Amino acid sequence: AQSVAQPEDQVNVAEGNPLTVKCTYSVSGNPYLFWYVQYPNRGLQFLLKYITGDNLVKGSYGFEAEFNKSQTSFHLKKPSALVSDSALYFCAVNSGTYKYIFGTGTRLKVLA
Amino acid sequence: GAVVSQHPSRVICKSGTSVKIECRSLDFQATTMFWYRQFPKQSLMLMATSNEGSKATYEQGVEKDKFLINHASLTLSTLTVTSAHPEDSSFYICSADPNLAFSSYNEQFFGPGTRLTVL
Numbered sequence: 001a002q003s004v005a006q007p008e009d010q011v012n013v014a015e016g017n018p019l020t021v022k023c024t025y026s027v028s029g030n031p032y033l034f035w036y037v038q039y040p041n042r043g044l045q046f047l048l049k050y051i052t053g054d055n056l057v058k059g060s061y062g063f064e065a066e067f068n069k070s071q072t073s074f075h076l077k078k079p080s081a082l083v084s085d086s087a088l089y090f091c092a093v094n095s096g097t098y099k100y101i102f103g104t105g106t107r108l109k110v111l112a
Numbered sequence: 113g114a115v116v117s118q119h120p121s122r123v124i125c126k127s128g129t130s131v132k133i134e135c136r137s138l139d140f141q142a143t144t145m146f147w148y149r150q151f152p153k154q155s156l157m158l159m160a161t162s163n164e165g166s167k168a169t170y171e172q173g174v175e176k177d178k179f180l181i182n183h184a185s186l187t188l189s190t191l192t193v194t195s196a197h198p199e200d201s202s203f204y205i206c207s208a209d210p211n212l213a214f215s216s217y218n219e220q221f222f223g224p225g226t227r228l229t230v231l
Binding site (some may be wrong): 094 | 118121130146154156158172195205207217219220222223224225
C-alpha cells in the first residue's frame with residue numbers, strides 16, 4: 001500500500017534561516033512525488049514535483065526538494081525562509097494510479 | 113496558469129437538507145476531477161474520482177448515494193451532499209487534471225475549497 005509520512009506537525013524557523021520540511025514515502029514501483037502548499041481557507045497550490053531524472057528539483061517561490069531513493073525521502077527545502085512562507089505544506093505520492101496519497105501536512109511557521 | 117473555482121466558498125445548512133457544491137475549471141478542460149474531504153489538522157481524504165460523461169468512482173467507505181457526483185461537462189463537476197447531517201460538516205476540496213488525458217505524474221490544480229457546516 002502507498003503511504004506518505006510527514007513526521008513533524010509543525011516546524012518553526014527564524015526568517016532568513018534555511019528551512020526543511022520532511023517527507024518519507026512508501027510505494028511499490030517508481031514514485032511520482034509532489035509538494036503542495038495550503039494557505040488558510042484556500043485550496044492547495046502546487047510547488048514542485050519529482051518524476052524522474054535529477055534528484056534535486058526546483059520549484060516555485062525558491063523552494064526545492066531532494067529525492068533520495070535509498071532513504072525513500074523527498075524533503076522540501078528553502079535556503080532562506082520568509083514570513084510569507086508560513087503555511088501548511090503537504091507531500092503527496094502517486095505510483096502510477098489515479099490516486100494521490102497525501103501526508104498529514106506540516107505547518108511551517110516563520111518567525112520575524 | 114490553470115484555475116479551478118468552487119462555489120459556494122462557505123455554506124451553512126440545516127440537518128436533513130441537501131447541498132450542492134460546484135467545481136469549475138475556468139481556463140482549461142478537465143476530463144478528470146477529484147473530490148477530497150479535509151478534516152481539521154488532517155490530510156486530504158479522497159472521496160471520489162469524477163470522470164466527464166461517466167459515473168464517478170467512489171473510494172471505499174464513501175456512500176455514493178449520500179455524496180452524489182455529476183461531471184456533466186469538461187469544465188464542471190458537482191458534489192451534492194444529500195440529507196446532510198452534522199457529521200458531514202467539513203472542508204470539501206476539488207481538484208482537476210489540466211490535461212485531457214489523465215496521467216499520474218501530472219500535478220493537480222485545486223479549488224479554494226468549500227466549508228460546509230450542518231446545524
